[in-house]
Amino acid sequence: MLGGREMRIGQLAQLVGIETQTIRFYEQQGLLSPPDRQENGYRSYTKMHGEQLTFIRRCRKLDLSLVEIHELLSYQKHPHQPCSAINSLLDDHISDVRTQITSLQALENQLVSLRASCSNEREIETCGVLAEISDPKIHS
Amino acid sequence: MLGGREMRIGQLAQLVGIETQTIRFYEQQGLLSPPDRQENGYRSYTKMHGEQLTFIRRCRKLDLSLVEIHELLSYQKHPHQPCSAINSLLDDHISDVRTQITSLQALENQLVSLRASCSNEREIETCGVLAEISDPKIHS
DNA sequence: AAAAACCATATAGTTACTATAAGGTCAATA
């Protein structure tokens, strides 16, 4: 054993703040390099695996999909190509997020207006909310 | 056959603008009343089923979950209770949507700032985007 | 009669995990 810094999956999990199953899952998905195994079959991780995992987790917090992360990792393996692909990926992702925001805002408006059609304190039978969903008035 | 207005699943699907599998799925989930069957086993739907389906679809467009729709439908079956539960459901849902919007906006800001760390036209090796994800600078 | 269109059920796939089952390994304890 050259550098005696290996850890087992539980320690890595604690280090990164993630569940052990998630680590195995990323390995299975090809996002995390398969670690060496001890004689008993236990996974043996290095500092590098910790960095890979942290990278993946940061990407996930940016709501990048596993496929997108896969792409980013593949770019990292060809460091002498132009980085325009990375920027395209990011631009597309930003535009996805903006689309989501826009449609959620439209949804919020609809919901607020629906909510306004009930003055509370009624019986369900005459509740404006259910009535509006069942038979919406058309607003210009 | 008393009122000869029954339709088969394909016709109902076309009427509502939905796939036949989705109709069967809603029935299986207990959202749509099970229709009568013809002698050959085919489902036989009435106008009422069309209205139920339209209600469900409108709820889905408001991004209400199937569980929430289930709740709404159960309220409809007890029309002489106060409608405050409906309003609570809606208020909770609106607050969910607002939470989503807020966190997506925060995400958008992060992504835009990340994007700004690359001036394009570089090699991947020196791309500020990957560098930032791997090793983020701390901003106040 | 044969082909096309429709219906039926059951099952698997999607995303990113999370949870469970069934069992092997290791260190500490009774």
Added chain:
DNA sequence: TATTGACCTTATAGTAACTATATGGTTTTT
């Protein structure tokens, strides 16, 4: 020494709301 507990292994199923496929029966059209 036997057993407990914590840890590890793999494999499989569950989540949400559909969507797609496989396989086979029925009806309608050509």
